[in-house]
Amino acid sequence: MPGTIRVSVLEFIDLPELLSSPISIKVSMGKTHYETSDKGDFSFPLTTLRDDVILIIQDAGGNEISRAGVQVKSIVEKGYWDDLFPLEGGGRVHLQFQFALSEDDRSRIRMMNERQEEPTWASCLHGWVLPGLWGALQSSLTEIGIQRPR
Incomplete structure (x- = not known):
């Protein structure tokens, strides 16, 4: 499948106090993943519409604290999507998605x-x-x- 999904993690809102300690963020789609200690921009090659973009918040030891997921098919259908998504452990994350085709x-x-x-x-x-x-x-x-x- 042609195309790329660009993901921007913009901010975290109303996080529980538990998440105030040092955290890391893992953003993945299919077999590709990135890790960072803060917000960032990530790019994933589109291989299938069945995948989800998954954002995982981890503690300092790499243990999962919270997560949010978005279907790739929805991202491709919208083309551009800027919204607040609920985190399973409480709070929300401001994510921006863009589906792009190369020339x-x-x-x-x-x-x-x-x-x-x-x-x-x-x-x-x-x-x-x-x-x-x-x-x-x-x-x-x-x-x-x-x-x-x-």
Whole structure:
């Protein structure tokens, strides 16, 4: 699947006192993950729509304290998503998601769309030739693989 999911962890809101000690943050999608001690921006290659972006808050020992998850499919459908998400252990996290395509991916998609929109010779001839003459030309065109458009 083409594309990249960009995730920005912007701020934590109303965290329980338990989370005031030194924490680390792990952001993952599929097999790719990043760890940081604070907010940050992360980028994940899109491989499937079945994954979730998972944010885990860990204590100094690396033990999970809280988490939040967002479906990749929802991110791709929205394109851009800036919202507050609830954390399982209490509080909320301000996350920003963006689905982006590389220029190569855009070019490939554009070419596929153009190929689907290209008129066939048969449709061009059908528009240019009087309907009465079409029958006479149809057998010749069928021999070379051109069918009448439906």
